Structure formats: structure tokens, C-alpha cells
Amino acid sequence: MADDDSAQLWKLNQRLLTRVMNAAEPQLAALGIETKEFFVLDEVDTCRYPAELAAKLMLPKASITTYLRNLVAAGLVRREIDEGDLRRHRLATTPRGREVLERALAALAGEFTTMMSRLDAHERAEFRRTLLKLLDTGSDVEGDRRGP
Amino acid sequence: MADDDSAQLWKLNQRLLTRVMNAAEPQLAALGIETKEFFVLDEVDTCRYPAELAAKLMLPKASITTYLRNLVAAGLVRREIDEGDLRRHRLATTPRGREVLERALAALAGEFTTMMSRLDAHERAEFRRTLLKLLDTGSDVEGDRRGP
DNA sequence: GCGCACTAGTTCGGTTTGGAACTAGTTCAG
């Protein structure tokens, strides 16, 4: 019910995300990565293949290719041949990649935490539960659609 | 506390937004507007001037110019001279603009509500309260930084 | 009533993005 309500919520949420994103950006730049690249780097160890990254991050394959190119050029990620399926590129973070990721997360943590510290532990837990509920189930249509 | 926690939350939220955005897009396209243009159209009556829109939506001025150009070309928004300050363009939605906006909101409401209906009234209220809390106060650094 | 510092909005042009076409590898039916 209350359609305007939902729309309003969406806009609020949108604005929140944008704000945190903007705050985080310069910090990541200092580490030599773009925000988008950070997302990729952050998922490389979970999603071992470009196609998986594309699905998880809801970004087009072409964009993943671009961000990976940069990460590889920067020596943060390695592409290796996947023995089981020669079409695929198995991905792995390099030690340097792990280090940069760690620092990036630490830097971001500052921003996140600053923002999130307005909530007490209970509220934060509740917020997370709500987000998970919203994201759950059927909606995993995934695909080649654009994301962040 | 729990930095990973915050980061995790942020990612979840990011994903949620992306998903709704993607679901909404074709509906708006059917009405002849882009998602970004919708945001602008939606705020025109609140933010009567391009500069205000840029601040509110956290988008660069150049982008606002572009989206407005399209909206004006589509006959949804009018630019008029502001008597008080001739540098400014007073904006107004046309009747057609109002109609399209209404339909767009209705279309979006479907998506929003589908997503939000997983929450009961209480949860939704709580969620809103949390978002508002997160967005409140000092963070209004605003500026010419990029947004949605 | 002029110069200077300022703000509103647009234009310009380099960068980023991502849809579509492509190449390489797989799988399976005949």
C-alpha cells in the first residue's frame, strides 16, 4: 500500500547510497582504484570468473572486462587458465591485490561506520534484516543488465 | 563497530537499489523517459531551478542541462525567464509533464510496492525512520558531485 | 556607473560505458 510511500523510501535510499559513494571515492582514488574497480576486486575471491562477477554485480560483461583489465594492469588481480574449461578465465587476487583490498575496506569502513554509527546495534541489525528480506528470493532474475 | 558489517550492509543496499532500478527502467521507457530524466521530472516542482536540481539530486550541472533538454524537447517541462534574476531558468512541468509523471509514478509504484510489500507496515515505517536517521543533518555537504 | 568577484546555465570535448558483433572453446546429436 501507499505507493508514494514506497517511492519516497526508494528515493531516500538512493540518496543515502550516493552520499556514501561520493564520500568514499577520494579514499579509493588514493589507493589507485576506482569505486567500480573496488567492487570487482572485492568480489574476485567469491566469484572466480568474469561471468559470475557480471551476474553478481549486475554489470554488463563488457564493463567487467574493462575493470578487470585495469585491476590486472595494476597487478592486483591475476587471470589464469581454467584447466576444466578453457573458455574461462579463473581469477585470483595477487598478494598486492589483497593488501589494496584490505586497505580499501579499511578506508571505506571509516565512511560506512561514520554513517552507520548513527544507528545503535539493534537498529543496525534490524536494518540488515530488512534489506535481506527485500533482497531475498525470486528476484534473482539476474542477467546482463546494468548495475552500480 | 563491526566495519565489515557496515560494508556488507552497504553492498546489500546497493544491490537492492540496482535491482529496483533495472525493473523499473522498461516501464519508464514505455512512457518515453529515461530513469535519470524521471528523477529530474519528479523534482522539477520542488526545485524550480537547474542549480537546485543539481544539488538535490547530486548530479553535475552539465548532466542536469542534458536531462532538462530532453524533457523540454519532449514537452514535459517548460523553461521560463525568472523576472527576479535573469540568469536563472525558472522551471515548470507542463500539463503533459504532470500526466507523464503521474503515470511514471504509478508504474514505478508497482515495482516499489512489489518489493516493499515484503515488509509489513511496521517494518516499512521502521525502515523509513532508519533511512531518515542515516540521511539526517551534517552530511549536507552537497556540491557538484555525481549521483544516481 | 565602472571594475571585480561572484553565480546561473550552457557548451565543448575527452573519458567511460555498455550493446552488439565477434572469437574461442564446449557439448551433443547423428
Next chain:
DNA sequence: CTGAACTAGTTCCAAACCGAACTAGTGCGC
């Protein structure tokens, strides 16, 4: 074995984006 129908990842290039330079208008101090 082929070869047709797939999937993984890349390349290509047109469109979208947006920082910076610009033009037009304001308003203050002198």
C-alpha cells in the same frame, strides 16, 4: 568425427557522461 547450438570473454564503436572552460547576469565597493 563432424557441425549446429551453445557459453565465456573480448573487442568495437556509438552513445552517455561530466569536468572545465565559457557566456551571461548580478551586486558590491569605490
